[in-house]
Amino acid sequence: MELKTASFEKVSTETTTVSGAEAVIKCLLEEGVGTIYGYPGGAIMPIYDELYKYQDQIHHVLTRHEQGATHAAQGYARVTGKVGVAIATSGPGATNLVTGIADAQIDSTPLVCITGQVGSHLLGSDAFQETDIVGISTPITKWNHQITKASEIPEVLAKAFFIARSGRPGPVLIDITKDAQFASLEFSYKKCSGIRSYTPTPEIDLLQIERAAEAINHAKKPLIVFGQGVILGEAEALLKQVVEKAGIPAAWTILGLSAMPTEHPLNVGMVGMHGNYGPNMLTNECDVLIAIGMRFDDRVTGDLSRYAKQAKIIHFEIDPAEVHKNVTADIPVLGNVKETLKFLLEFLKPNKHTAWHQKFKDLYKIEFDKIIKDELHARGSELGMAEVIEEINNWTKGDAIIVSDVGQHQMIACRYAKFNSSRSNVTSGGLGTMGFALPAAMGAKMGCPDREVVAIIGDGGFQMTIQELGTIFQTKIPIKIVVLNNGFLGMVRQWQQLFFDKRYASTEMINPDFVAIARGYQIKSNHVSERSKLKDAIKEMMEANEPYFLEVKVEKENNVFPMIPTGAAVSEIRLE
Amino acid sequence: MEKKNFTVSVYTENNPGLLSRIAAIFLKRHINIESITVSKSEVKEVMRFIIVVNVTEEKIKKVVGQIEKQIEVIKAYYHTDEELIFQETALYKIRTSDFEKEWKLEDFLKENNAWMVTVAPDFFVIEKTGKRHETESLYEKLKPYGLMQFVRSGRIAVSKNEMQISGMLEKFNTTNSNS
Numbered sequence: 001m002e003l004k005t006a007s008f009e010k011v012s013t014e015t016t017t018v019s020g021a022e023a024v025i026k027c028l029l030e031e032g033v034g035t036i037y038g039y040p041g042g043a044i045m046p047i048y049d050e051l052y053k054y055q056d057q058i059h060h061v062l063t064r065h066e067q068g069a070t071h072a073a074q075g076y077a078r079v080t081g082k083v084g085v086a087i088a089t090s091g092p093g094a095t096n097l098v099t100g101i102a103d104a105q106i107d108s109t110p111l112v113c114i115t116g117q118v119g120s121h122l123l124g125s126d127a128f129q130e131t132d133i134v135g136i137s138t139p140i141t142k143w144n145h146q147i148t149k150a151s152e153i154p155e156v157l158a159k160a161f162f163i164a165r166s167g168r169p170g171p172v173l174i175d176i177t178k179d180a181q182f183a184s185l186e187f188s189y190k191k192c193s194g195i196r197s198y199t200p201t202p203e204i205d206l207l208q209i210e211r212a213a214e215a216i217n218h219a220k221k222p223l224i225v226f227g228q229g230v231i232l233g234e235a236e237a238l239l240k241q242v243v244e245k246a247g248i249p250a251a252w253t254i255l256g257l258s259a260m261p262t263e264h265p266l267n268v269g270m271v272g273m274h275g276n277y278g279p280n281m282l283t284n285e286c287d288v289l290i291a292i293g294m295r296f297d298d299r300v301t302g303d304l305s306r307y308a309k310q311a312k313i314i315h316f317e318i319d320p321a322e323v324h325k326n327v328t329a330d331i332p333v334l335g336n337v338k339e340t341l342k343f344l345l346e347f348l349k350p351n352k353h354t355a356w357h358q359k360f361k362d363l364y365k366i367e368f369d370k371i372i373k374d375e376l377h378a379r380g381s382e383l384g385m386a387e388v389i390e391e392i393n394n395w396t397k398g399d400a401i402i403v404s405d406v407g408q409h410q411m412i413a414c415r416y417a418k419f420n421s422s423r424s425n426v427t428s429g430g431l432g433t434m435g436f437a438l439p440a441a442m443g444a445k446m447g448c449p450d451r452e453v454v455a456i457i458g459d460g461g462f463q464m465t466i467q468e469l470g471t472i473f474q475t476k477i478p479i480k481i482v483v484l485n486n487g488f489l490g491m492v493r494q495w496q497q498l499f500f501d502k503r504y505a506s507t508e509m510i511n512p513d514f515v516a517i518a519r520g521y522q523i524k525s526n527h528v529s530e531r532s533k534l535k536d537a538i539k540e541m542m543e544a545n546e547p548y549f550l551e552v553k554v555e556k557e558n559n560v561f562p563m564i565p566t567g568a569a570v571s572e573i574r575l576e
Numbered sequence: 577m578e579k580k581n582f583t584v585s586v587y588t589e590n591n592p593g594l595l596s597r598i599a600a601i602f603l604k605r606h607i608n609i610e611s612i613t614v615s616k617s618e619v620k621e622v623m624r625f626i627i628v629v630n631v632t633e634e635k636i637k638k639v640v641g642q643i644e645k646q647i648e649v650i651k652a653y654y655h656t657d658e659e660l661i662f663q664e665t666a667l668y669k670i671r672t673s674d675f676e677k678e679w680k681l682e683d684f685l686k687e688n689n690a691w692m693v694t695v696a697p698d699f700f701v702i703e704k705t706g707k708r709h710e711t712e713s714l715y716e717k718l719k720p721y722g723l724m725q726f727v728r729s730g731r732i733a734v735s736k737n738e739m740q741i742s743g744m745l746e747k748f749n750t751t752n753s754n755s
């Protein structure tokens with residue numbers, strides 16, 4: 001018997017003779033890919049030549065930098081749940097993908113990146129634009145592989161898509177030598193359905209779920225903390241049922257945002273460094289902590305040795321390597337939450353936990369009086385970030401996709417933006433990649449053309465991928481871009497103020513005229529700095545049926561609170 | 577938790593890229609690899625890595641989890657010395673003239689459970705297989721008497737328990753036999 005390391009389902013039946021480059025396009029079509037992001041160059045030219053021929057079937061978006069291609073593919077993947085595709089040439093093209101790949105790896109985003117590589121006879125010779133991208137990307141990919149023979153293309157790409165989207169999703173990089181793109185092969189496509197060395201979803205242990213249910217049923221002060229696993233597992237409805245049936249307060253991590261409506265009465269807000277007061281404080285008071293599809297990132301837990309020590313920890317998780325990694329679980333429940341929550345729901349007893357829930361409300365009141373009230377109804381002469389987000393909420397009513405960059409504006413956007421439906425929050429969580437938002441918003445809009453997409457970006461991060469305005473201009477992607485300009489790398493400045501005696505080393509920025517730049521790309525644009533004009537400015541932006549750029553001048557030295565300083569326990573969260 | 581010697585056994589597909597993928601996981605956590613051996617295993621086309629590290633059990637558990645997560649890793653285990661049968665092999669190249677001042681070759685080999693590999697006019701090479709302290713003590717013994725070169729292999733080990741790799745792979749073959 002022939003040795004089988006993977007299994008494939010037959011999709012296309014007829015066999016045709018094509019070039020490796022054409023085979024790549026045919027694979028993408030077989031996988032249902034309609035939009036890809038990329039940038040051409042020598043080693044990937046045969047594939048671009050085929051893209052030209054197939055342009056009526058695959059829309060290739062020419063980003064202005066390969067980093068933008070990966071982030072756009074991420075934005076697309078995050079809002080659609082489909083695999084995002086980015087392509088680039090060898091050498092510098094490939095290395096420019098690295099940031100986006102690392103971001104996708106840590107935030108579990110399904111991506112397939114295809115890079116061209118020098119001819120196989122040149123491999124290892126330091127040829128022009130040869131970089132060992134397989135070596136470079138090894139620690140930041142779920143899987144990667146170099147193809148040197150055209151005949152390998154269909155199977156390897158089928159595996160790439162299967163791996164990227166199954167189990168805990170992640171990025172895959174496929175490097176294809178130029179000669180393999182030119183050579184011909186007999187093409188027929190079979191979708192991958194399994195790989196013998198890879199178990200995407202661990203087997204479910206019902207006994208563990210029963211134990212979890214029993215602990216939850218006996219809990220007096222249970223707290224759910226859910227993350228992106230709920231979204232990736234498409235378990236939003238189940239989560240809601242679990243929360244409602246057992247009456248458990250539920251907090252989201254930054255990547256869990258929008259998996260449940262913001263306004264749901266049992267949604268108690270965000271955990272983590274700049275999360276809400278209640279769920280952070282009460283993490284250290286709950287008796288059972290139910291973690292669902294989250295990985296106890298250090299920005300969520302603060303000092304681990306003082307994190308929820310009093311609580312029994314139940315961890316619903318698809319990736320066995322995450323269980324006990326940071327926090328030891330008393331009851332680990334392996335599996336896709338879409339499956340495990342279904343069983344849990346059956347075992348749960350109805351409950352209300354009214355008194356316990358009141359505690360969250362009381363703490364929210366404290367946070368509201370100390371922080372939120374002033375941020376939403378600022379009276380200072382300068383605008384604050386939160387009131388801008390709130391004005392956007394007034395327009396979107398929680399129906400928009402909010403894409404945020406990294407920094408103070410991100411924390412404010414995540415704290416204040418309202419969400420009605422899942423897959424509406426796109427932000428770089430685990431890597432904290434400045435420059436993520438502008439290209440990610442492009443991908444998000446192309447993934448969900450019928451939804452409003454608003455990018456919230458700082459003046460620092462905007463300038464990391466500002467060139468993507470060119471893509472937005474050329475491709476006419478009608479996203480709304482809001483730059484909250486405080487003239488500082490605000491989040492770093494905040495740390496300098498709080499922990500480095502206000503020594504503002506290299507955080508103040510002399511910025512260009514952003515509106516003029518946007519105009520240069522013929523993007524409709526506006527600038528606002530007065531409170532009295534904010535409402536109209538947002539209105540004009542939201543009513544535009546085209547790309548729109550709005551710069552909002554905000555207070556220079558505002559700080560984001562609450563805050564759990566590094567090394568502090570979650571319950572030591574500071575309100576000022 | 578105290579540090580101990582752990583032997584990590586990794587069964588993988590035959591893909592040269594895995595060596596750096598697995599090594600990177602140790603590197604990331606600053607774990608020094610004491611020895612690493614890669615060879616074919618008892619299962620056709622399946623490779624086996626034997627990696628020895630000195631860490632806490634808590635750490636090795638996490639590392640093995642992260643290794644096992646790699647797509648082309650079939651299964652990863654860790655074992656303590658007590659759970660294994662393991663050996664290392666050392667080669668000693670010795671200058672004949674110095675050696676002969678002290679020892680008689682045949683007696684020496686017998687006494688030390690070592691084997692002759694090759695003899696040349698001025699030197700000879702002997703081999704010893706055993707535990708670390710055995711190859712080490714032979715090294716100490718020979719050092720003053722013309723030891724020209726010394727090299728030791730990584731640990732190779734088999735577990736006392738069954739590994740069940742074939743069964744796992746068979747299961748994949750039967751559940752996916754339709755395609």
Ligand SMILES: Cc1ncc(C[n+]2csc(CCOP(=O)(O)OP(=O)(O)O)c2C)c(N)n1
Pocket residue numbers: 405406407408409410432433434435457458459460461462484486488489490491492
């Ligand atoms: C690529 C990258 N470089 C550096 C950082 C470190 N960093 C985190 S937040 C921040 C400041 C962001 O400034 P800005 O974009 O103006 O947003 P603000 O915090 O002012 O809202 C910096 C430099 C990062 N997260 N990403």
